[in-house]
Amino acid sequence: MLSEEFVSAICGAPLTSNTAIAKDIGIYCHTLSPTYSAKSTFKKSSAPVNSLAVSETHVFAAQHEKAYVHVYSRLRGNQEAFVAFPERIRCITLAGDVLILGTTEGRVMLWETCTGRLVSTPPRHVQAVSCVAATPFHVLTGSDDSDIHVWALAQLLELDSTAEHEPERSLPNHRAAITALSVSSSVSYDTNFCVSASKDKSCIIWNYQTGDALRTLLFPSFPLCISLDPSSRALCTGCEDGSLYLTELFADKHLLGAQSEDAATVMQISSPFGATQPDAGPASCLSLSYDGTVLLTGHPKGQILKWDVADNKTPVELANLNAAVTNIVFISPFPNEKKVTRPANIVKPSQAERTYTFSTQLMESDLAGPESRFDALLNSAGFPQEVLEDAIAALQQPTAASVGAGSNEKEQELQKKNDELWEIINEQRALQKRTLQKYVEAKSGQA
Template identity: 25%
Template sequence: MEELVLYGTLAAAGASGPRNPQKMKSGQQNHNNSSIVVCDLHSGTPYQTFKNVSLPRGSTLQAVHATSDRVFSVQHNSSVLLVYHWGRDSAVQTIVLPEKLAVVKVSPSGNWLIGGAQTGRIYIWEVMSGNLVAVREKHYQEVTVIEFGRDDDSFVFTGSKDSTVLGWRLYDLVNSGECQPVYSWNKVHSLEITGVRLGYGLRNVYTSSLDNTLRCWDLERNELVSTYILPEKIKAIAMDPSERAVYAGLINGDIIIVNRYKLNPTTGMVEGPKGNNEKVTLTYQDNSDILLTRPDSDTKASVTCLDISFDGTVLAAGYSDGQAYTWDITTKQVLRKLAPQKEAVSSIQIVSRSRKVIPGGIKLTGNNSNMLAKKKNDTSAEIFKLPIFKRILDEKEIENHNVWVKLADAPKQEVDDLAQVKVKMAKFLHEPRFIASAKVSKSNVAALTGRVKELEAQLQRAKDLKQAKEMM
C-alpha cells in the first residue's frame, strides 16, 4: 500500500465549461489552468496529474473525490462529472448530470455516489447501475459538504450555505417516498457550514462554520457536547482518527489544534469534554503549542482545505495562493512543500491504495457505456466503464436493477515453503523410478502376510496372559 495526497485547484478566472456537454467525448474537455495533482504523501514526489479539469469557483471543499480505483470531479459552469482512472491523465468518462453540482462524495463501500447541487438539492446514484434512486430538497442554498462515516454507509451528513447540518440514514435516502433527516441542526451555526467530520462508530460529529465556531455533537443523545470559539473564521477541519484532536484551518492561514483531552494540573489526570454544551474560547495568547504556521507566515493566504493520514501523523493543507504543505503533527514542523499551483487549492485528500497501477496507453472503444476498455492486444489491462448516470427518477429502471460488475481474475498467490514441499513430494511419488522401486513380487507378499499373522498371534497370547494374571 502507498499513501498519496491529491489536491485540485480552482478553475482560472474567466474559465468556462463546455457549451454543449452532451457532445463532449472522453478526454476532450476544455483546457484551462485548473488541474488535479497527485504526490507521494511522504516524499512529495510528483505521482500524476489529471488534466483538463475545471473545478467550481466558490467555497466548496469536495469538488473532487478519489477512491482506490477512480477519481471523480465535478466541473465549473457545466453539468458534467468527469471520471478518471489511476494511471490515465485524461478522463475516461464524461457523465452528463441533471444540473451543476458543487460537491461529490462516494460512500465507503463504493456503492453510492451523492452529489450536492448549487440549488441545495441532493442527488443519490447507485454507482454500478447508474440509477438515480433519489433526489432530496431539504437545503435552501448550495450544498458545501457531504460526509459519510469512516467505516460504513449507514449515515451521511450534509452541510450548506444556509448554515444547516442534516444527518440522514442512507437506507431512508435511497428508498422512495418522503424522507426526513434523523438529525437536523439548523439553529446553532449562524453562517455557512465549512466542515463536517464523523468519528469511528458514529458516536460524535464535528461541524465548523464561518461563524468562528467548531461544535461537537453526541449522536446517541442528539445533543451538543462542546462549542469551541476560535479567533478567526474556520475554512476547513480535519479530525484525528482517534478523536484526540480536531485541526481547524483559519481564514488568516493558521491551523489551530483543538485538543479534546487535556491534562488537569491540579489532579494530574487527563480529562475529556465536560458536555452540556461546554464553551471553550481559544486565543493566540500562550497557545503556540496548538498552532501550525506556514514558514512564510507573512503571506496572507487562507487555509482552504485539510485532510489527515490514516494513522494521524501527517496533516495535508491547501491554501488560497495555490500552495500545499504536509505537516508532521508530532513535531508541528512542515514535512514537504508540494508542487505549487497558479490558482487556489480547493480540495485535498489523502488516499491509500495499492501500488499496482493500471498501465497507460489504454484506449476506450465502443459506444456501450458498460464496455470493457483495454489496451490493444493486452487482456491483462482492463478498465470497466461505469454505466451512464440517469438524469431522471425512473421507477422501471430501479425495479429492473441491472448492475454491471467486473469480476477480477483469481489472484495468483505466492506458494509458501510447505506448499512447495508438497508439490515436490507429489512429483517424486509419481516418478517412474519411485513406482518401479515400490513394486514387490508375489513371494514377498506371501512372506509379509505370514509375518503379519505371526505378530497378531503373539499379540493375542500377550492379551490372554494379561487377562489370566488379572483373574488370579
C-alpha cells in the first residue's frame, strides 16, 4: 500500500503543561496511511501560517516575527542551518531548489539553496506579503494591501544584476487583506488558474496568465485558508466562523469552463461541508491528500482533524500537539523522476558574493535510467543472439498462423484467393509434367 506522509508546524507556547509531549518541538513529521503515527520531530521552531516548506531533503520554517529561517535535514534528522535575512519573513514556499520568501516590507526574496544566491525585489507591495504560491514558471504573491502580483520566475532568477524586477501583472479585485493563495497544477495557458482568499469574505478564481477574474465566491465569514484538490476540480475553504466548505468547480452547475455562466456572476456559498467544534477553533490551515479523499485541518487549540471527503462523516482527531497548529504540508508520494540532482547541504544566502558554489548530489539511478532497446542494440557488438533468434522465428512462422491469429475478413478473403491461385498453379505444373513425360516416351519409341 502507498504510504502517505505529511509535515505539521506549530506556533506559540504550549497551551497546557502536558508532560506527554516533549518540550521545544516545533515541527512534526507524520505518517497518515496505512496507519497513523508520529514519525519524527524537529525542535526549536515557531512557524506562523504560510511559513513552512518541505522538499525531498529539507524542511524550511520561517520564524514568527523574526528575520530567520530554520533549515532541517530530513535525511539526517537534525537542524542543519540557521539562516538570517535582511527583513522579517512573513511567508515562504518552494519552486524546485529555490526558496521564495515574502517579507513584512513588501519584498519578494529568492534563495537558491544549492548556490547561496539571493535575489531581492523592490517593495512592490505597499504592506507585508502575507502568502506566496509558485508554479514551474510563475510566482504569485498576496499582500495585506489586498493586491496580488504575478511574477515570471525565469525573469526573477536571471543573472543580470541590473535587471528591473517588475511583476508581469497585478490582480486588484479584492478589497481587504489576502489570507491565502492556491494554484492549480496545470501548466497550460488556457486551463491553469489560481484561487485567492481575502478578508472581504470572498474567494476569486483567476486566470493568472491573462489577469482575468473567472469567478467570485462569497462566504458568510472571511476565509482563513484554502486548498485545491490534486486534480483542481474542487476547492476546500476554512472560514473564520469554524465552517468548512467544499466547492466543486465542474459539478452540474459549472463554475469554470465553456458551460459556466458569465464571469461577472457572483456565487454565494452558504452550505458548509462541515463545522469544527468551538473547543478546537476555526481551521488555521488545511491540506488535501494526493488522492483527494482525505482533508486534514490544523486548529489553534492543537488538534489535527482528519475529514473523509467522500463520506462526510464526523472528523477523527489524529493528534493534539498542545499548541496552535499553523501549517500542514503533504509530502508527495511520487518520486521526481526528471530530477537528476538533489542538494546534500544547503548553502547559506549572500548578496555580497558574485561567485557561487554549487553543492549537490548526482542521483546515479536517475542519470542512467532504464536501458532502452535502441541503446542495447547500439552498444552491442554485431547483432545480439536474442535479436537474431526473434528474426528467424518471425520468418519461419507459417502464414496461415499469422492469418488466423486475428486478421480481419478482408485479409482472410485475400488469403483464400491466394490459396486458390496456388492450387491452379500446382495443377498447371502437374499437367505440364505429364505432357513432358508423354513427349519423352513418344520420342524414345520412335528412336
